[in-house]
Amino acid sequence: MMPYYKFDYFSFDFSLVVAFVIGIGFGFALERGGFGNARILAAQFYFYNMRVLKVMFTAIVTAMLGVFYLSWIGWLDMSLIYLTDTYIIPQIIGGLLLGIGFVIGGYCPGTSVVSASTGRYDGMVYLLGMFFGIFLFGEIFPLIENFYNSTPMGKVTLPQFLGLSHGLVVFLVVMMALGAFAAAEWSEKVMTKKLGREKE
């Protein structure tokens, strides 16, 4: 039965080893997906290279179908999967901040680590900036703590929030992804022509 950690198949110490291996795998997949390159990542926001959307949505759909079907056949106890609490307003603001940083710097936190570890200077600088941001956040946390904890919604999932069955949400997300893939292909064609760029 999964999740293995919750069923105590390994200790906290060993879980760090597992996390390390998964982290390496994640970084490798990102690098192979081309996510170590700020140009490819930033291109997402100008709609001429939609690789980020395609890779990320593929990952989401794969993971979602995996979780759904594994729990359907009884190998995974979905109720034990860790969920972070939702604080809707602070998280929207946080998401916007991350997005602005993404457009400016060309990386998100994970991809900046990938980029830095493949030896790119811009990735390393981005990483330093990120640590500075973490430091700053830690220092001003007492001032923003009330806001940070405002509008709590608890551990909420889309099926709960929308009052739909899991299966319906899975279906809708898959259809959304397929639609997004088709739109992405189309926008790449149009924007590449419009901007007079070669497809990277």
Added chain:
Amino acid sequence: MKCPIEKLSISKRLAIIAALMGIAALFIGNPVNKNKITVNAKELALTAIGNQDEISVMELAEWLIEGKADFTLVDLRDEKSFNEYSIPASVNIPIENLLDSDLMRNEKIILYGDDDIVSAQAWFILKSANYKSVYILKGGLNEWKEKILYPKLAENASSEEKAEFEKIKQISLHFGGAPQIVSGTTTSSVIQNVQTLSTPKITPPPASNLKSAPKKKREGC
């Protein structure tokens, strides 16, 4: 003639698979309902008949004295009663919070309430939620008080019973109890500073050699 699927690129084929799985999901609906549980009734019945799921208060007392820490002792009563008195090293999880607790599926869990009823209910809930080794402290806290904290020996007991009582007395004293020798209606204490049974004053004994509450597993990102 070529099959139309063979003409498609890999990503288009994968897209078709994803679409099919999405459509199938639509018909499956909810894969699991957290509050709906499936039970292997026969397995449960066999465990219950064999009394394999019961721990006697004496066994537990010995484990606690030895400092065994391979189990989690769960007090199912409300917080108020728990604060008044609880068996050393126990954690308080009222029965309504049981499924939301940090208990791990593979750890050895020993349940107790005032008597056996609430533990039996909790045992069933946990067993059906796939907890592997769940045990009931037989007789619950009432029996713990009766046998460990305030063991009694009739004055006209046989020598064998007296020898047995000596052992129990040591255990009882370890947990801050008050062994007594009972003769008819009057009660004479073995220990001088013990009050009458009607108002038992229980002070939790020091539990330095016992593990504290089980550490919570860290998680999240």
